[in-house]
Amino acid sequence: MRYLKFSSFILFITFFTACDKKTGSEKVDFDREAFLVNIADNVIQPSIENFAFNAEGITVATNSFNANLSIESLNVLRSELKEAWLSYQHLAFVHVGPVSSVNLRDRVNIFPTDAALIEENIASQNYVLGSAANVAAKGFPALDYLLFGTGNTEEEVLSYYADPDLGENRLQYLTDLVTDIQTTSNLISEGWPDYRSTFVGNTGTDVGSGTSLLVNEYNFQFDIRIKNAKIGFPSGGNPRTGGVLSPENVEAYFSGWSGELAEEAVKSSIAVFKGEHFDASEDGLGLDDYLDALDARDRNDELLSRAIINQSTAALEEMEKIEAPYSEIASAEGSQLVNVYNALQAVIPLIKVDMTSALSVSITFQDNDGD
């Protein structure tokens, strides 16, 4: 009997190798380590460096602004803020390792910002920026308020800081916010080299592996921080149920950069997905290549990677049609933002359902027998 069993087992093998040679030699041909190395060295590392460079830029500009309150120094500071805010959009997609442990997203980009709380902090001079109570009173959105929301013209903004009573406090608060961003950036830059080997070394898909973290954070950023926070909340959320319009909830409400920031975020999503080098010089191994190696397909039997890129690009095109700041158009029912929302929503099942399924990433260490 044991021979029967053994020979039937052999029979299976011969059956498959003999009558289906193609299936037999077919293999998932993908170098997971090279993929993680590319993401680590050509996507994450330069994003961190770029963010650090821009953080430095705001710090320097803030110092000059402090030393010399002028329209010129204000405009330099404003443009540095914009650069840094744009550079953040890329790093938000690769929220792994030190980027995640400093909790970059919550630390620098919670919007809408709480102007009343900011003013309260300034007046009392009694605040701890690191405390949970102050997440909505710091980071880029708070700087947005301080540099744009405190006056209608540049002169008015300058006079806000030249105020004989509170001017000093206001400058101090501004400086504290920038220092906090600089500190965050330093922590990330310093932490990355230590984390890199962990990221690259774990080629599995368990919890904590590079791939699993990357995919989960990618989805969170796309679904919650872009689709919902940047588009959904201000424009009334899910259009089918007719949400409440709240244009004041857009990102960068005061400067009106909402559109540029959101577009940058979607561009980053595509670049990270493709594993494109940060300077866009080369398209390295990315999630798209991994999905192709697995021959992952969408419902229409198209390559899943194609479907994701096409749909993300379609969303980007909808965004590019919008010229005005989102706060202006979000006040109209059924605005163009609803088209953007719908286009982004069409990406969600592809990345949250099809991609995670194809990559088989774990979300927990707990037992699971697959049902």
Add this chain to the structure above:
Amino acid sequence: MVTNWLPTYRFNQAKHIAPLATFRVAFGVMMLASIIRFWSNGWIAKQYIEPEFYFPYYGFEWIQSWGNPGMYILFAIMGIAAIGIALGAFYRFSATLFFLSFTYVELIDKTNYLNHYYFVSIIAFLLILVPANKAYSIDAWRRKKQDFYVPAWSIHVIILQLSLVYFFAGLAKLQPDWLLEALPLKIWLPSRADTPIIGSLLDYKLTAFIFSWFGAFYDLTIPFFLLWKRTRVIAYLTVIAFHFMTAALFQIGMFPFIMVVSTLIFFSEDFHKKLWAKLIPQRKEVLPNSVGFANPVVLKYFFILYFSLQVLLPFRYILYPGNLFWTEQGYRFSWRVMLMEKVGYSQFSVNIPEKKKSFEVFPQQYLTPVQEKMMNTQPDMVLQFAHFLRDKYQTEFDAEVKVFVESYATINGKGSRPFINPEVNLASIKRGYQHKNWVLPYNQ
């Protein structure tokens, strides 16, 4: 009469207790190890204390978490009961206590449903009925009387139950996805390619086919190969190899080890007697009772009913229209193990017409990652969560609340598609065993 259907089987024939005693000890020890592992991983808190909301089974809503420190006390009781089973101390009481405490915990939240927990529950139930403590036990020692003979049924019900588990698991694999496309193993195995030694093989599509076919063959035939004396040893070596392989590849916890020790019960009386002789040298044994035992007839009918139910339960899905994997109506308690890769996504929206309010709810605000993952693919859990939202916001706004869900799911990597009808107000749908017509058809 039953005896007429099975003329050669003597229900009450006297059999040596050794196989049953080994099973009792092995099961008790495995359960204790499981509890310790569960506790030390911090899962008691994660699964039964921290969640804000649980998914009770229909009709068992009265079963609730005991909180902190209640859940720890419950697990401690379970642990002591497991020791009682292993040692054969206050055996019936211990087995009953274990069955009740274990089943209670499992009923708190269906998120944690696993086939092997269901298996543990029913084995614990069977253990209450069998006299596994008549020898090699504290109870026998206390009574100062070892009784080495038990009725045949007490060993055979466990063998039959184990065989059913394997056989149905095998039967469930006889379907096109598993056999012709090697799904879902074709998805899972490449993701395990970092596994030591065999890892590089897992990238080959052929490997998924071999595993799939071998898995189906194994499940369908292993009870028979274990039953037959001539193939038993090689079959058992296969059991070890098979389960250790699955343990290395998948996150399935203690199950492989539980099966490895449980299947020892297929071995002969002599094998187990020798095993026990090494552990506890015996002086004299009570002679077998050639007449057999006089167990109440009611027990016989009980087992006929019990096993009929066990055989029918996995087929109850026939009563529902639609794709079983998609609707999951009749999926649980049917030994469909490792059979599909299913992932879903859901975003709920709450609508309060009176207050002209509507907003989106992401499940992660209220659910743990595991709860969310499980809910996203199981319609009955989606409905339960919708009801949770309805009740919560009804109280908060003191007005009628509508709940809708936009959801997608994919089975075996075949492309995501809309899952639950987004136009249906889930707040108004009743729970129950009726067909869930608000789940969109798979091939819409």
